[in-house]
Amino acid sequence: MKDVAIKIDDISKIYKLYQKPTDRLKEALGISKKLLYTEHYALKNVSFSIHKGETVGIIGTNGSGKSTLLKIITGVLNASKGNTTVHGRISALLELGAGFNMEYTGIENIYLNGTMIGFTREEIENKLNDIIQFADIGDFINQPVKTYSSGMFVRLAFAVAININPEILIVDEALSVGDVFFQAKCYKKFEEFKERGKTILFVSHDLSSIAKYCDRVILLNRGNLVAEGSAADMIDLYKKVLVNQLDDENQKSDIVKTNMQDQWKNRLIINPNTNSYGNYLAEIIDFGLFDDKGNITNNFIKGRTFTLKMKVKFNAEIQDPIFAFTIKDLRGTEITGTNSMIEKIGVLKTQIDMVKEISFMQKIDLQGGEYLLSLGCTGYRAGDFDVYHRLYDICNITVISDKNTIGYYDMNSIVNIK
Numbered sequence: 001m002k003d004v005a006i007k008i009d010d011i012s013k014i015y016k017l018y019q020k021p022t023d024r025l026k027e028a029l030g031i032s033k034k035l036l037y038t039e040h041y042a043l044k045n046v047s048f049s050i051h052k053g054e055t056v057g058i059i060g061t062n063g064s065g066k067s068t069l070l071k072i073i074t075g076v077l078n079a080s081k082g083n084t085t086v087h088g089r090i091s092a093l094l095e096l097g098a099g100f101n102m103e104y105t106g107i108e109n110i111y112l113n114g115t116m117i118g119f120t121r122e123e124i125e126n127k128l129n130d131i132i133q134f135a136d137i138g139d140f141i142n143q144p145v146k147t148y149s150s151g152m153f154v155r156l157a158f159a160v161a162i163n164i165n166p167e168i169l170i171v172d173e174a175l176s177v178g179d180v181f182f183q184a185k186c187y188k189k190f191e192e193f194k195e196r197g198k199t200i201l202f203v204s205h206d207l208s209s210i211a212k213y214c215d216r217v218i219l220l221n222r223g224n225l226v227a228e229g230s231a232a233d234m235i236d237l238y239k240k241v242l243v244n245q246l247d248d249e250n251q252k253s254d255i256v257k258t259n260m261q262d263q264w265k266n267r268l269i270i271n272p273n274t275n276s277y278g279n280y281l282a283e284i285i286d287f288g289l290f291d292d293k294g295n296i297t298n299n300f301i302k303g304r305t306f307t308l309k310m311k312v313k314f315n316a317e318i319q320d321p322i323f324a325f326t327i328k329d330l331r332g333t334e335i336t337g338t339n340s341m342i343e344k345i346g347v348l349k350t351q352i353d354m355v356k357e358i359s360f361m362q363k364i365d366l367q368g369g370e371y372l373l374s375l376g377c378t379g380y381r382a383g384d385f386d387v388y389h390r391l392y393d394i395c396n397i398t399v400i401s402d403k404n405t406i407g408y409y410d411m412n413s414i415v416n417i418k
Protein backbone atom coordinates (compact mmCIF):
# COMPACT_ATOMS: atom_id res chain seq x y z
CA MET A 1 0.00 0.00 0.00
CA LYS A 2 1.20 3.49 -0.84
CA ASP A 3 2.19 5.91 1.94
CA VAL A 4 -0.61 7.96 3.37
CA ALA A 5 -0.21 11.75 3.18
CA ILE A 6 -3.52 12.75 4.81
CA LYS A 7 -5.84 10.60 6.89
CA ILE A 8 -9.21 11.89 7.96
CA ASP A 9 -10.83 9.68 10.53
CA ASP A 10 -14.51 10.19 11.41
CA ILE A 11 -14.33 13.98 11.42
CA SER A 12 -17.35 16.07 12.42
CA LYS A 13 -17.55 19.83 12.74
CA ILE A 14 -20.53 21.08 14.67
CA TYR A 15 -21.50 24.74 14.91
CA LYS A 16 -23.92 25.99 17.55
CA LEU A 17 -26.48 28.23 15.93
CA TYR A 18 -28.22 30.71 18.23
CA GLN A 19 -31.47 32.52 17.42
CA LYS A 20 -30.25 35.74 19.11
CA PRO A 21 -26.76 36.96 20.07
CA THR A 22 -27.95 37.26 23.71
CA ASP A 23 -28.69 33.51 23.74
CA ARG A 24 -25.00 32.87 23.19
CA LEU A 25 -24.22 35.03 26.24
CA LYS A 26 -26.89 33.34 28.37
CA GLU A 27 -25.50 29.97 27.38
CA ALA A 28 -21.94 31.05 28.23
CA LEU A 29 -23.04 32.32 31.64
CA GLY A 30 -25.11 29.20 32.29
CA ILE A 31 -28.21 31.21 33.18
CA SER A 32 -30.68 29.30 31.06
CA LYS A 33 -31.98 25.82 31.68
CA LYS A 34 -33.24 25.48 28.13
CA LEU A 35 -31.03 24.56 25.19
CA LEU A 36 -30.64 27.88 23.38
CA TYR A 37 -28.97 26.65 20.23
CA THR A 38 -29.41 24.16 17.45
CA GLU A 39 -26.50 22.09 16.23
CA HIS A 40 -25.40 22.49 12.64
CA TYR A 41 -23.13 19.84 11.18
CA ALA A 42 -20.74 21.48 8.71
CA LEU A 43 -19.13 18.02 8.45
CA LYS A 44 -20.56 14.72 9.64
CA ASN A 45 -18.49 11.58 10.24
CA VAL A 46 -16.22 12.13 7.27
CA SER A 47 -13.39 9.62 6.71
CA PHE A 48 -10.95 9.17 3.84
CA SER A 49 -7.24 8.85 3.09
CA ILE A 50 -5.07 10.52 0.49
CA HIS A 51 -1.90 8.82 -0.58
CA LYS A 52 1.40 10.50 -1.33
CA GLY A 53 1.57 11.58 -4.96
CA GLU A 54 -2.18 11.69 -5.50
CA THR A 55 -4.07 14.71 -6.81
CA VAL A 56 -7.47 14.70 -5.20
CA GLY A 57 -10.32 17.08 -5.87
CA ILE A 58 -13.18 17.93 -3.55
CA ILE A 59 -16.46 18.92 -5.12
CA GLY A 60 -19.87 19.78 -3.71
CA THR A 61 -22.48 22.52 -3.74
CA ASN A 62 -22.15 25.75 -1.74
CA GLY A 63 -22.08 25.03 1.96
CA SER A 64 -21.33 21.32 1.56
CA GLY A 65 -18.30 21.55 3.86
CA LYS A 66 -15.37 21.74 1.43
CA SER A 67 -13.64 24.76 2.98
CA THR A 68 -14.32 23.52 6.49
CA LEU A 69 -12.60 20.25 5.62
CA LEU A 70 -9.54 21.99 4.15
CA LYS A 71 -9.32 24.28 7.18
CA ILE A 72 -9.36 21.28 9.52
CA ILE A 73 -6.65 19.53 7.50
CA THR A 74 -4.45 22.64 7.57
CA GLY A 75 -5.07 23.23 11.27
CA VAL A 76 -6.85 26.57 10.86
CA LEU A 77 -9.97 25.02 12.45
CA ASN A 78 -10.37 22.31 15.05
CA ALA A 79 -12.76 19.47 14.41
CA SER A 80 -15.50 18.83 16.99
CA LYS A 81 -14.88 15.09 16.72
CA GLY A 82 -12.46 12.76 14.97
CA ASN A 83 -8.80 12.73 14.05
CA THR A 84 -6.69 14.18 11.28
CA THR A 85 -3.22 12.91 10.48
CA VAL A 86 -0.94 14.69 8.02
CA HIS A 87 2.44 13.38 6.87
CA GLY A 88 4.42 16.06 5.09
CA ARG A 89 4.81 19.81 5.01
CA ILE A 90 1.60 21.50 3.92
CA SER A 91 1.39 24.69 1.96
CA ALA A 92 -2.15 25.98 1.71
CA LEU A 93 -3.99 28.59 -0.25
CA LEU A 94 -7.22 29.02 1.59
CA GLU A 95 -9.33 32.15 1.72
CA LEU A 96 -7.75 35.22 0.25
CA GLY A 97 -5.85 37.03 2.92
CA ALA A 98 -5.41 34.10 5.31
CA GLY A 99 -1.86 34.21 6.63
CA PHE A 100 -1.16 37.70 5.31
CA ASN A 101 -0.62 40.90 7.26
CA MET A 102 -2.34 43.73 5.43
CA GLU A 103 0.11 46.37 6.68
CA TYR A 104 3.21 44.49 5.50
CA THR A 105 4.59 44.74 1.99
CA GLY A 106 4.51 41.82 -0.44
CA ILE A 107 8.14 40.96 0.35
CA GLU A 108 7.55 41.10 4.11
CA ASN A 109 4.54 38.83 3.70
CA ILE A 110 6.62 36.33 1.77
CA TYR A 111 8.88 36.07 4.81
CA LEU A 112 5.92 35.95 7.19
CA ASN A 113 4.24 33.16 5.22
CA GLY A 114 7.43 31.19 4.71
CA THR A 115 8.23 31.30 8.41
CA MET A 116 4.71 30.19 9.28
CA ILE A 117 5.10 27.12 7.09
CA GLY A 118 8.35 26.34 8.89
CA PHE A 119 11.13 27.66 6.65
CA THR A 120 14.21 29.46 7.86
CA ARG A 121 14.97 32.99 6.68
CA GLU A 122 17.81 31.66 4.56
CA GLU A 123 15.59 29.08 2.85
CA ILE A 124 13.08 31.81 2.02
CA GLU A 125 15.84 34.09 0.71
CA ASN A 126 16.85 31.34 -1.71
CA LYS A 127 13.30 31.18 -3.02
CA LEU A 128 12.62 34.92 -3.05
CA ASN A 129 13.45 35.56 -6.71
CA ASP A 130 11.34 32.63 -7.92
CA ILE A 131 8.41 33.85 -5.86
CA ILE A 132 8.67 37.44 -7.08
CA GLN A 133 9.00 36.30 -10.68
CA PHE A 134 6.06 33.94 -10.44
CA ALA A 135 3.82 36.56 -8.80
CA ASP A 136 4.77 39.05 -11.53
CA ILE A 137 3.09 42.06 -9.91
CA GLY A 138 5.83 44.59 -10.62
CA ASP A 139 6.66 47.18 -8.00
CA PHE A 140 3.55 46.31 -5.99
CA ILE A 141 5.74 43.69 -4.34
CA ASN A 142 7.21 46.57 -2.29
CA GLN A 143 3.81 48.04 -1.36
CA PRO A 144 1.62 47.06 1.60
CA VAL A 145 -0.72 44.25 0.53
CA LYS A 146 -3.74 46.29 1.60
CA THR A 147 -3.22 48.21 -1.66
CA TYR A 148 -3.49 45.02 -3.77
CA SER A 149 -6.35 44.01 -6.04
CA SER A 150 -7.75 40.53 -5.33
CA GLY A 151 -5.98 39.29 -8.47
CA MET A 152 -2.59 40.57 -7.23
CA PHE A 153 -3.27 39.07 -3.90
CA VAL A 154 -3.88 35.61 -5.25
CA ARG A 155 -0.82 35.91 -7.47
CA LEU A 156 1.39 36.55 -4.47
CA ALA A 157 -0.31 33.96 -2.29
CA PHE A 158 -0.02 31.32 -4.97
CA ALA A 159 3.57 32.24 -5.77
CA VAL A 160 4.50 31.73 -2.13
CA ALA A 161 2.49 28.52 -1.70
CA ILE A 162 3.85 26.88 -4.81
CA ASN A 163 7.49 27.98 -4.75
CA ILE A 164 8.11 27.16 -1.16
CA ASN A 165 8.36 23.51 -2.13
CA PRO A 166 5.72 21.90 0.02
CA GLU A 167 5.10 18.17 0.13
CA ILE A 168 1.35 18.68 0.20
CA LEU A 169 -0.34 21.54 -1.62
CA ILE A 170 -3.87 22.50 -0.64
CA VAL A 171 -5.79 24.98 -2.76
CA ASP A 172 -9.29 26.25 -2.05
CA GLU A 173 -10.88 27.75 -5.15
CA ALA A 174 -8.41 30.63 -4.98
CA LEU A 175 -7.32 30.20 -8.58
CA SER A 176 -10.63 31.41 -9.96
CA VAL A 177 -9.65 34.94 -8.93
CA GLY A 178 -6.57 35.14 -11.12
CA ASP A 179 -6.69 35.91 -14.83
CA VAL A 180 -6.58 33.04 -17.34
CA PHE A 181 -2.85 33.41 -18.09
CA PHE A 182 -1.98 33.22 -14.45
CA GLN A 183 -4.32 30.27 -14.01
CA ALA A 184 -2.58 28.49 -16.88
CA LYS A 185 0.78 29.12 -15.22
CA CYS A 186 -0.52 27.71 -11.94
CA TYR A 187 -1.95 24.61 -13.56
CA LYS A 188 1.40 24.06 -15.27
CA LYS A 189 2.97 24.12 -11.81
CA PHE A 190 0.34 21.61 -10.66
CA GLU A 191 1.53 19.26 -13.38
CA GLU A 192 5.17 19.69 -12.37
CA PHE A 193 4.11 18.95 -8.82
CA LYS A 194 2.34 15.79 -9.86
CA GLU A 195 5.35 14.64 -11.84
CA ARG A 196 7.51 15.15 -8.76
CA GLY A 197 5.19 12.88 -6.77
CA LYS A 198 3.75 15.58 -4.53
CA THR A 199 0.29 15.44 -3.06
CA ILE A 200 -2.31 17.98 -4.14
CA LEU A 201 -5.73 18.50 -2.64
CA PHE A 202 -7.93 21.06 -4.23
CA VAL A 203 -11.44 22.41 -4.12
CA SER A 204 -12.95 23.81 -7.27
CA HIS A 205 -16.31 24.53 -8.81
CA ASP A 206 -14.59 24.31 -12.20
CA LEU A 207 -15.38 20.72 -13.13
CA SER A 208 -13.11 20.78 -16.19
CA SER A 209 -10.08 21.44 -13.97
CA ILE A 210 -11.23 18.68 -11.66
CA ALA A 211 -11.56 16.28 -14.61
CA LYS A 212 -8.21 17.37 -16.03
CA TYR A 213 -6.03 17.16 -12.94
CA CYS A 214 -7.53 14.81 -10.37
CA ASP A 215 -6.67 11.14 -9.96
CA ARG A 216 -9.56 10.86 -7.55
CA VAL A 217 -12.49 13.01 -6.48
CA ILE A 218 -14.39 13.25 -3.20
CA LEU A 219 -18.00 14.41 -3.37
CA LEU A 220 -19.42 16.20 -0.32
CA ASN A 221 -23.02 17.14 0.22
CA ARG A 222 -24.40 18.87 3.30
CA GLY A 223 -21.41 17.84 5.36
CA ASN A 224 -21.58 14.19 4.32
CA LEU A 225 -19.07 12.37 2.18
CA VAL A 226 -21.40 11.05 -0.52
CA ALA A 227 -18.84 9.06 -2.48
CA GLU A 228 -15.26 9.02 -3.73
CA GLY A 229 -14.03 7.73 -7.06
CA SER A 230 -12.92 8.71 -10.54
CA ALA A 231 -13.52 12.29 -11.67
CA ALA A 232 -15.99 11.15 -14.36
CA ASP A 233 -18.09 9.08 -11.92
CA MET A 234 -18.11 11.78 -9.23
CA ILE A 235 -19.03 14.50 -11.74
CA ASP A 236 -21.96 12.35 -12.89
CA LEU A 237 -23.08 11.96 -9.29
CA TYR A 238 -22.56 15.66 -8.57
CA LYS A 239 -24.85 16.55 -11.46
CA LYS A 240 -27.58 14.63 -9.63
CA VAL A 241 -26.82 16.42 -6.35
CA LEU A 242 -27.13 19.76 -8.16
CA VAL A 243 -30.68 19.00 -9.19
CA ASN A 244 -31.67 17.00 -6.10
CA GLN A 245 -31.94 13.77 -8.01
CA LEU A 246 -29.66 11.71 -5.83
CA ASP A 247 -31.16 8.51 -4.43
CA ASP A 248 -31.56 8.62 -0.68
CA GLU A 249 -29.65 5.39 -0.10
CA ASN A 250 -26.84 6.77 -2.24
CA GLN A 251 -26.27 10.02 -0.47
CA LYS A 252 -26.45 9.30 3.27
CA SER A 253 -27.97 12.74 3.81
CA ASP A 254 -31.33 14.34 4.03
CA ILE A 255 -31.87 15.98 0.67
CA VAL A 256 -35.59 16.06 0.22
CA LYS A 257 -36.36 14.14 -2.91
CA THR A 258 -38.33 16.76 -4.69
CA ASN A 259 -41.26 15.62 -6.66
CA MET A 260 -40.89 17.78 -9.70
CA GLN A 261 -40.95 14.99 -12.23
CA ASP A 262 -43.82 16.66 -14.05
CA GLN A 263 -41.71 19.45 -15.53
CA TRP A 264 -38.24 18.92 -16.94
CA LYS A 265 -37.20 22.55 -16.56
CA ASN A 266 -37.68 22.42 -12.78
CA ARG A 267 -34.74 20.10 -12.63
CA LEU A 268 -32.42 22.51 -14.43
CA ILE A 269 -30.67 25.58 -13.14
CA ILE A 270 -32.53 28.37 -14.91
CA ASN A 271 -31.44 31.96 -15.53
CA PRO A 272 -33.67 34.14 -13.31
CA ASN A 273 -33.25 37.05 -15.75
CA THR A 274 -34.39 35.29 -18.90
CA ASN A 275 -35.83 37.47 -21.60
CA SER A 276 -39.07 35.79 -22.71
CA TYR A 277 -40.86 37.40 -25.63
CA GLY A 278 -43.03 36.85 -28.72
CA ASN A 279 -46.71 37.01 -29.63
CA TYR A 280 -47.35 33.71 -27.78
CA LEU A 281 -49.35 32.15 -30.59
CA ALA A 282 -47.12 29.22 -29.68
CA GLU A 283 -45.57 28.82 -26.24
CA ILE A 284 -42.56 26.84 -25.04
CA ILE A 285 -44.18 25.35 -21.95
CA ASP A 286 -41.34 23.05 -20.95
CA PHE A 287 -37.83 22.02 -21.95
CA GLY A 288 -35.09 19.75 -20.70
CA LEU A 289 -31.45 18.92 -21.33
CA PHE A 290 -30.65 15.23 -21.05
CA ASP A 291 -27.23 13.62 -20.83
CA ASP A 292 -26.35 10.30 -22.43
CA LYS A 293 -27.72 8.46 -19.40
CA GLY A 294 -31.06 10.24 -19.53
CA ASN A 295 -30.39 12.53 -16.54
CA ILE A 296 -31.64 16.09 -16.74
CA THR A 297 -28.68 18.38 -16.18
CA ASN A 298 -26.92 21.59 -17.17
CA ASN A 299 -23.54 19.81 -17.16
CA PHE A 300 -22.23 17.75 -20.05
CA ILE A 301 -19.02 15.85 -20.57
CA LYS A 302 -17.39 16.78 -23.86
CA GLY A 303 -17.59 14.10 -26.52
CA ARG A 304 -20.81 12.58 -25.24
CA THR A 305 -24.33 12.93 -26.59
CA PHE A 306 -26.87 15.34 -25.22
CA THR A 307 -30.50 15.77 -26.10
CA LEU A 308 -32.46 18.98 -25.92
CA LYS A 309 -36.22 18.56 -25.72
CA MET A 310 -38.92 21.16 -25.67
CA LYS A 311 -42.68 21.09 -25.47
CA VAL A 312 -44.55 23.72 -27.41
CA LYS A 313 -48.25 24.47 -26.95
CA PHE A 314 -50.09 26.11 -29.84
CA ASN A 315 -52.60 28.83 -29.10
CA ALA A 316 -53.50 29.26 -32.75
CA GLU A 317 -53.50 27.37 -36.00
CA ILE A 318 -50.03 27.83 -37.39
CA GLN A 319 -48.55 26.78 -40.69
CA ASP A 320 -44.98 25.38 -40.66
CA PRO A 321 -43.72 26.46 -37.22
CA ILE A 322 -39.93 26.44 -36.79
CA PHE A 323 -38.34 25.11 -33.60
CA ALA A 324 -34.86 26.38 -32.81
CA PHE A 325 -32.04 26.50 -30.32
CA THR A 326 -28.87 28.57 -30.12
CA ILE A 327 -25.79 28.17 -27.97
CA LYS A 328 -23.78 31.32 -27.19
CA ASP A 329 -20.66 31.97 -25.19
CA LEU A 330 -20.80 34.29 -22.18
CA ARG A 331 -19.78 37.24 -24.36
CA GLY A 332 -22.89 36.69 -26.48
CA THR A 333 -21.21 35.24 -29.57
CA GLU A 334 -23.41 32.63 -31.23
CA ILE A 335 -21.39 29.45 -31.35
CA THR A 336 -23.81 26.98 -32.80
CA GLY A 337 -27.44 25.98 -33.02
CA THR A 338 -29.97 24.72 -35.46
CA ASN A 339 -33.66 24.70 -36.22
CA SER A 340 -36.24 22.34 -37.64
CA MET A 341 -36.33 24.25 -40.95
CA ILE A 342 -32.59 23.86 -41.52
CA GLU A 343 -32.91 20.23 -40.54
CA LYS A 344 -35.88 19.86 -42.90
CA ILE A 345 -38.17 18.42 -40.22
CA GLY A 346 -41.53 20.04 -39.73
CA VAL A 347 -45.08 20.09 -38.59
CA LEU A 348 -47.31 21.16 -41.43
CA LYS A 349 -50.13 22.73 -39.52
CA THR A 350 -51.03 22.92 -35.86
CA GLN A 351 -54.37 23.16 -34.10
CA ILE A 352 -55.29 25.21 -31.05
CA ASP A 353 -54.23 23.53 -27.77
CA MET A 354 -52.04 21.03 -29.58
CA VAL A 355 -48.75 20.26 -27.76
CA LYS A 356 -45.73 19.13 -29.75
CA GLU A 357 -42.57 17.65 -28.26
CA ILE A 358 -39.42 18.37 -30.25
CA SER A 359 -36.04 16.85 -29.57
CA PHE A 360 -32.58 17.66 -30.88
CA MET A 361 -29.95 15.03 -30.24
CA GLN A 362 -26.25 15.70 -30.86
CA LYS A 363 -22.71 15.13 -29.69
CA ILE A 364 -21.26 18.00 -27.70
CA ASP A 365 -17.74 18.77 -28.89
CA LEU A 366 -17.50 22.33 -27.62
CA GLN A 367 -14.46 23.52 -25.70
CA GLY A 368 -14.90 23.00 -21.93
CA GLY A 369 -16.56 26.03 -20.32
CA GLU A 370 -19.80 27.89 -19.81
CA TYR A 371 -22.39 28.59 -22.50
CA LEU A 372 -25.91 30.00 -22.65
CA LEU A 373 -28.86 28.35 -24.32
CA SER A 374 -31.72 30.13 -26.11
CA LEU A 375 -34.87 28.46 -27.43
CA GLY A 376 -37.40 29.61 -29.95
CA CYS A 377 -40.52 28.85 -31.89
CA THR A 378 -40.92 31.08 -34.93
CA GLY A 379 -42.36 30.95 -38.43
CA TYR A 380 -43.62 32.89 -41.44
CA ARG A 381 -47.20 34.17 -41.65
CA ALA A 382 -48.31 35.81 -44.85
CA GLY A 383 -44.67 36.08 -45.83
CA ASP A 384 -43.63 37.92 -42.65
CA PHE A 385 -41.31 36.49 -40.05
CA ASP A 386 -43.06 35.97 -36.73
CA VAL A 387 -41.62 35.21 -33.29
CA TYR A 388 -44.20 33.13 -31.44
CA HIS A 389 -42.03 32.57 -28.37
CA ARG A 390 -38.38 33.00 -27.58
CA LEU A 391 -36.58 32.22 -24.34
CA TYR A 392 -33.35 34.13 -24.50
CA ASP A 393 -30.39 32.83 -22.43
CA ILE A 394 -32.77 30.58 -20.55
CA CYS A 395 -30.11 28.42 -18.91
CA ASN A 396 -26.42 27.71 -18.86
CA ILE A 397 -24.72 24.69 -20.34
CA THR A 398 -21.46 23.68 -18.70
CA VAL A 399 -19.17 21.59 -20.85
CA ILE A 400 -16.76 19.55 -18.79
CA SER A 401 -13.61 18.56 -20.59
CA ASP A 402 -10.34 16.98 -19.59
CA LYS A 403 -8.69 18.04 -22.86
CA ASN A 404 -8.10 21.55 -24.12
CA THR A 405 -9.15 22.66 -27.58
CA ILE A 406 -8.07 25.70 -29.54
CA GLY A 407 -11.07 27.94 -30.02
CA TYR A 408 -14.59 26.71 -29.54
CA TYR A 409 -14.84 23.37 -31.17
CA ASP A 410 -12.91 20.13 -30.97
CA MET A 411 -12.47 18.53 -34.40
CA ASN A 412 -11.20 15.37 -32.70
CA SER A 413 -8.17 15.22 -34.95
CA ILE A 414 -6.43 11.90 -35.26
CA VAL A 415 -2.76 12.85 -35.08
CA ASN A 416 0.08 10.75 -36.44
CA ILE A 417 3.79 11.44 -36.40
CA LYS A 418 6.03 9.35 -38.62
Ligand SMILES: Nc1ncnc2c1ncn2[C@@H]1O[C@H](COP(=O)(O)OP(=O)(O)OP(=O)(O)O)[C@@H](O)[C@H]1O
Nearest residue numbers: 015040041042060061062063064065066067068069
Ligand atom coordinates in the same frame (compact mmCIF):
# COMPACT_ATOMS: atom_id res chain seq x y z
N1 LIG B 1 -18.43 30.07 11.62
C1 LIG B 1 -19.51 29.38 11.23
N2 LIG B 1 -20.62 29.36 12.03
C2 LIG B 1 -21.70 28.63 11.66
N3 LIG B 1 -21.79 27.90 10.53
C3 LIG B 1 -20.73 27.90 9.71
C4 LIG B 1 -19.53 28.63 10.01
N4 LIG B 1 -18.64 28.43 9.01
C5 LIG B 1 -19.26 27.60 8.13
N5 LIG B 1 -20.49 27.28 8.53
C6 LIG B 1 -21.45 26.41 7.84
O1 LIG B 1 -20.82 25.17 7.56
C7 LIG B 1 -21.28 24.65 6.32
C8 LIG B 1 -20.08 24.31 5.45
O2 LIG B 1 -19.44 25.54 5.06
P1 LIG B 1 -18.19 25.54 4.09
O3 LIG B 1 -17.72 26.94 3.98
O4 LIG B 1 -17.20 24.50 4.51
O5 LIG B 1 -18.85 25.09 2.70
P2 LIG B 1 -18.21 25.03 1.25
O6 LIG B 1 -18.52 23.69 0.70
O7 LIG B 1 -16.77 25.40 1.29
O8 LIG B 1 -19.06 26.13 0.49
P3 LIG B 1 -18.67 27.13 -0.76
O9 LIG B 1 -18.68 26.28 -1.98
O10 LIG B 1 -19.81 28.08 -0.74
O11 LIG B 1 -17.35 27.76 -0.46
C9 LIG B 1 -22.23 25.69 5.75
O12 LIG B 1 -23.55 25.29 6.04
C10 LIG B 1 -21.87 26.96 6.49
O13 LIG B 1 -23.00 27.79 6.62
